[in-house]
Amino acid sequence: MTTASINDFKLLNIKCLKYFNLFSKSNNFHTLPSNEKLMERFGFYFFILEALCDEKDIDRLSDFITDTEYNAHLINQRFNDHGIDAVYIDDDIKEIKLFNFKFRESFKPGQAQSSNDAFVSTKLVNCILNENADGLEGKLKGLVYQAIQRLNSNDVWKMTLYMVSNEAIPIDSDETSISQLKIFYDMEVSSICLPDIKSMMSIRPAPVKAELIIDNDALLSYSESSISTSKSYIVRLNAADIIRITCKNPELRNDYHCERMDVLANERLDYGVLFDNVRGFVQKSKYNQAIEKSLKDDPSMFFMYNNGMTIVTKNIKAEQVNANKKVRITIDDFQVLNGGQTLRTLHNFNAQKESHITDYLAKSEVLVRIFNTSNNEVVNKIAEFTNSQNSISSVDLKSLSTLQIHLEQLLDEHDIIYSRKNGDTGINDEKNYRYKISMEQFGQILFAIQGNPDKSSNQKQHIFGKYYDEIFSEENFNILDAPNIIESYFLVKNTYDTSSESIQKIEQKIFYVLYMHNVRPDISYEYCISMLESALTQFKNGMSGLTDARKMIQVGFKEILNEQLHQV
Structure with missing residues (x-):
């Protein structure tokens, strides 16, 4: 197996701190971590989840982190995580991914992952398999319900426990206790440690x-x-x-x-x-x-x-x-x-x-x-x-196109990371970037602005497929507008993040507000938000109990909103 050195450990800490800083620039922590090591630990969650879940939107990744300490700092909710620090449900490959993280503050060459951590996590695995979420709270409870729902469907799902740490030596996957765990729970146990992680770090190598x-x-x-x-x-x-x-x-x-x-x-x-x-x-x-x-x-x-x-x-x-x-x-x-x-x-x-x-x-x-x-x-x-x-996603294929690379270079000049692939933390490691946005997010924003806020979320998978040539065509998109579009996205996002607790914070609302402002640039973003929230409250469409997310994908909702926009 590849070995890891103290320099790999230090480089990982630098990368993790960069992830935390990027996330904190567009999100408000209830209590900001008081020391750099805790920031690195939280950044470690983002980095690993992005790499192993193929999800480049770090704001979205936050929704899957169930770690007690993290959520206490972010949203002031200290709920027991039961040994599982993140849950990611991958509907594309039909896999429930459970993560147990261990972030060591100092490097010890001979330090190995502990198999005991795997057994600590089995309490939550039992909750999923027994279809019983009693005693769970907050974010974790909702994710467990989602996992139970997937396992009860007609599709074949697998469950994997990822043991992830910045230690030098992995768990022996053939160890008797780990083997028994796999058999008893019908669950894969995958060990990821520093030698694996060093291969995930995007550091421009010397020519070979x-x-x-x-x-x-x-x-x-x-x-x-x-x-x-x-x-x-x-x-x-x-x-x-x-x-x-x-x-x-x-x-x-x-x-x-x-x-x-x-x-x-x-x-x-x-x-x-x-x-x-x-x-x-x-x-x-x-x-x-x-x-x-x-x-x-x-x-x-x-x-x-x-x-x-x-x-x-x-x-x-x-x-x-x-x-x-x-x-x-x-x-x-x-x-x-x-x-x-x-x-x-x-x-x-x-x-x-x-x-x-x-x-x-x-x-x-x-x-x-x-x-x-x-x-x-x-x-x-x-x-x-x-x-x-x-079998490579259309997003990954389009990430190689000249237009997307030009976008990355242009936005880099504006201190914005345009994430074309997992692990991107900017072209220049010395630069202090203001924002990070993924290709998928930017595609959704453009799709919304161009008249499709109702489709920008539920048809996300087609943005870099059948809609790509139209969305990124010269007729519909001026590449020089990209920095201002992204600035507007984070401005609206911040407005929602700092709004009252009674307002549901859904990313599709940001897409709608950007669309509304594009239709009526004379109306402020604050007024657009107020107008959208009012329209959501009034919209019934003959159905009761619809969530805001469900209302926004209804064709009738966008039509009513368009009428109101032209009456203002």
């Missing part, structure tokens, strides 16, 4: 360089035109060589004539080669298991079973050697844009047993496309199109 020797019959060259001197290559590459060129050891990466494969048995993945990969941190999945199975069962056929990998490099050099029978290739500053799961799984498989490198990996081959380009727009398109056939 490697060298290869390829047989002529295992290589196909490609150039954009007959007069181009810039060549790209399609290569049939040995899996052991893939381990070598992506490992942390620069000497081995450049040792193209490495003959003793067993020296690679203890080498680990340099996550720097995956910095630009479309996927965030990926835990072990059914795809990883399938890759491992095909490696073990039939390594010689792995080439046929696997989709391969795509590498982009800013500089490539190729020369004929060995009487023109082989080609020596040097790739400098390269990234694996597609095939990240394959790469991770190859390294994980290699780490399981010393003999795997010689018994299986050295007998397996992978199709690798190596594109030579320093043009960022071309790189983004390669990443988008080579990933488009896989």
Whole structure:
């Protein structure tokens, strides 16, 4: 397993503090944490949940944090969390994710996660399985009811307990007590600790360089035109060589004539080669298991079973050697844009047993496309199109588009983080950012402003799909308006956050207010809020007991509101 150092511990603390500061700039704590360590601990929750739940909206993540101390500081509610610090219900993959966090204030190299923490959490697991929320309060009670509802549905759901800490050594998942816990509760137990977390931190890596020797019959060259001197290559590459060129050891990466494969048995993945990969941190999945199975069962056929990998490099050099029978290739500053799961799984498989490198990996081959380009727009398109056939969300694919990258750069100039992927804390680590907003949030805001506040929440999944070209078209969206749109969003959000307790605070209300102000820019945001709340109170539509959230998705509600807007 990858090890972690005190420097990894310090870098994580810096990142966690940045998350806390970003959240506190747009949210009011009832009692602000009195020391930096507590701020780091709360920021740790945001960072981990964003990475493991694929949810970039840190304001929304706060709704899933059930930790007693956190909610006491944020909303002055000190309810027992029963050993579960966060609950996230993922309707896309049908998984109930329970989190037990441990944030240590000092680094101890030999400190391991405690299996006792897993058993502390079983009280809440029992509440869910027994369909009994008696004794639970506040946010936790509502989330448990939601979990019970999902388990009682006709869909197949899984439940996972994530044991997360900034300690150096994980729980032994094969330990008898943990194994019994998995069997008794029919629940996965996943351990995440500092060595895993270091791979999740978005820190721009130093350029990675490697060298290869390829047989002529295992290589196909490609150039954009007959007069181009810039060549790209399609290569049939040995899996052991893939381990070598992506490992942390620069000497081995450049040792193209490495003959003793067993020296690679203890080498680990340099996550720097995956910095630009479309996927965030990926835990072990059914795809990883399938890759491992095909490696073990039939390594010689792995080439046929696997989709391969795509590498982009800013500089490539190729020369004929060995009487023109082989080609020596040097790739400098390269990234694996597609095939990240394959790469991770190859390294994980290699780490399981010393003999795997010689018994299986050295007998397996992978199709690798190596594109030579320093043009960022071309790189983004390669990443988008080579990933488009896989199970990747439309949001992740669009995050690679030139427009979204330009948006990120523009907003960075206005001290706003435009989060295109999990773990984003800004282009410049030294900058003091004012806000963080995710691509999904911004898409919802634009969709609302352009006339669809009633659809901006319940059709969120289509914003970066079938509606994308219309929403982000030049006719409907001027990129230079983006900073002011985001400023307005946080202004309205702050107004709602500081309003009376009797007003339901729902994000869709912010979308409606922005839409109303766009229709009638002569009306203040405060008046728009007052007008919206009044309309919600009066709207009945023949149905009693409708929540504000349900009212706002009714077509009739927006029509009535439009009439009132034009009468003011």
